[in-house]
Amino acid sequence: MRVKICTALAALAMTAAPAFGDAAWTSNLGPVVYDVDAGNAVVLMHFTPGSGAVRRTFLPGLAGNLGHRGTYSGYWVEGDDTVSSTPACDVSIIDAEGNVTAHWGRVEFVVVNDGLPSAWDAQIGNCFETPATSWSGRDNGDFDYEAFERRRNGSPK
Amino acid sequence: MRNTLCLTAALLALGAAPALADEAWVTDLGPVIYEDEIGEYAIFLHYDGAVAHRTYLRGLAGNFDNRGHFTGYWTEQENAGSRTPVCDVAIADENGNITHHWGRVEIDFLQPGFPGEWNARIGNCFEAPARIWNGRLDDSFDYSGFGPHEPATPKGH
Numbered sequence: 001m002r003v004k005i006c007t008a009l010a011a012l013a014m015t016a017a018p019a020f021g022d023a024a025w026t027s028n029l030g031p032v033v034y035d036v037d038a039g040n041a042v043v044l045m046h047f048t049p050g051s052g053a054v055r056r057t058f059l060p061g062l063a064g065n066l067g068h069r070g071t072y073s074g075y076w077v078e079g080d081d082t083v084s085s086t087p088a089c090d091v092s093i094i095d096a097e098g099n100v101t102a103h104w105g106r107v108e109f110v111v112v113n114d115g116l117p118s119a120w121d122a123q124i125g126n127c128f129e130t131p132a133t134s135w136s137g138r139d140n141g142d143f144d145y146e147a148f149e150r151r152r153n154g155s156p157k
Numbered sequence: 158m159r160n161t162l163c164l165t166a167a168l169l170a171l172g173a174a175p176a177l178a179d180e181a182w183v184t185d186l187g188p189v190i191y192e193d194e195i196g197e198y199a200i201f202l203h204y205d206g207a208v209a210h211r212t213y214l215r216g217l218a219g220n221f222d223n224r225g226h227f228t229g230y231w232t233e234q235e236n237a238g239s240r241t242p243v244c245d246v247a248i249a250d251e252n253g254n255i256t257h258h259w260g261r262v263e264i265d266f267l268q269p270g271f272p273g274e275w276n277a278r279i280g281n282c283f284e285a286p287a288r289i290w291n292g293r294l295d296d297s298f299d300y301s302g303f304g305p306h307e308p309a310t311p312k313g314h
Contacts, residue, residue, distance in 0.1 A: 041245075060245040073283065075246055090215055091230060094247040094255055106283055128228075128261060128283070 023066065023117035024145070025137030032137050033148060034117075037063040038096040041074065047151065048085035053078045054152065055085070058096050059109050067116040071108070076124060078103040089127035106131050180272045181300070182292030186210075188303055189292055194218035195251040198229070206308030208239050212262055213251055224266035224273055231279060233258040240308075244282035261286045 023034040027046065035045040035056060042062040048055050059074035075093065078084040080101045088102035095101070105126040112119040119138050123131035180191040184203070192202035192211070199217035203210050214229040232250045233239040239258040247257045263286045264277040274293050278286035 058246070073245075075283075092249040094249065096246070100249060100255075130285070 024140045024143035024148075025117065025120070026140040027135060027137040029135055031140065031143060031148060033143070033145070034066070039063070041096050042066055043096075045152075048078070051083045051085040053082040053084050056095070057107055057109075059107070060096070062109070062111075066111065067114060067118055069111050069114055069118070071110050074107045074109055076105050076107055077101050086126050091127075105129070107135075181295055181298035181303075182274070183295045183298075184290060184292050186290060188295070188298065190298075190300075190303060198251050200251070204303075204305050205233070205240060206238070207305040208233050208237050209305070211250070214262065214264060221271035222269060224269050224271075227264050227266075229262045229264070231260050231262055232256050242281050246282075260284070 025032045029049055030046050032044050032046040035043040037043065038058060039060075040063045041058045041060045044057040044059070046055055046057075047053065055076050055078050057074060057076045059072045062070075062072045062074075065072075075095070077093070077095045077099065078086065078101065079099065080088075080092075080103060082103075084103040086103055086105070089104060090102075092100050092102045093104050095104075105124055106128070107122055107124050108131045109120060109122045112121060117139050120136065122135040122137070124133050124135050125131040182189045186205070187203050189201050189203040189212075191199060193200040195213075195218070197218050198213045198215055199220075201212040201214070210231060210233050212229060212231045214227045217224070217227050217229075230248065230250075232248070232254070233241055233256065234254065235247075235256040235258065241258045241260070243257045244259060247255050248259050249255050250259075260279055260281040261283070262277055262279050264275050267274045267276065272294055275291065277290040277292070279288050279290050280286040
């Protein structure tokens with residue numbers, strides 16, 4: 001079941017102990033939030049700088065490990081029904097939630113330090129290409145979840 | 158419309174000009190045939206035991222005189238007894254079949270014309286293709302004996 005941002009809001013309102021749903025980062029591609037766990041994958045979400053499309057990053061093996069240093073391989077996806085920031089790949093993939101899309105790429109993700117929310121350094125690429133574009137996330141304790149959720153609901157389709 | 162081995166057999170019997178599936182190779186993974194074309198993709202077929210292993214090569218379809226380097230991917234059907242690793246992410250092949258058993262392929266033809274031999278590299282899932290897979294022409298190819306069979310040796314890739 002998808003854990004929405006509102007879950008994080010509720011947790012924050014209850015001054016719950018830090019949990020994945022509370023995690024948000026400032027990155028060179030804009031603000032990033034932890035979205036949900038999908039099986040053994042952590043799913044992060046942000047809006048792409050160009051089109052503003054919702055991009056979700058799936059990191060298999062990271063669920064339950066986000067507070068631990070390590071290196072993980074994953075992939076990002078944008079919906080075929082969105083104004084994607086990238087060209088369609090030759091091959092469509094099916095993400096861990098069963099969504100089919102031709103807009104995707106690979107991700108190499110390094111959790112920099114132990115503890116939540118950890119900083120991370122990633123490399124991303126389009127389609128099968130080797131990830132080579134830097135994408136780094138640093139803790140954003142003042143993250144405006146409400147503004148993010150409003151933007152998410154109004155993101156371009 | 159899918160062209161099958163039956164079509165090939167018919168064409169061969171009629172002494173027709175070279176066409177789809179008239180090309181077959183001996184490889185270290187067993188006999189391989191040029192099975193079909195979908196859009197710009199040529200499809201090679203071989204069997205790992207009873208499991209059909211298809212290789213999709215973009216740009217090769219209809220190219221019988223200017224062959225060089227091509228990239229693509231291979232698939233084995235989901236829940237069919239594949240001995241290849243289960244990838245974290247599934248892909249949809251050109252037929253729309255979804256599978257977690259796939260990998261990338263790089264292929265170089267040794268001659269520009271038909272029929273031609275090739276040297277390929279294959280990998281599992283997102284990994285860079287590195288395992289050697291070479292196809293050599295086989296004038297005495299036995300189409301009648303081509304098909305699913307008992308597994309021979311442990312899967313190496």
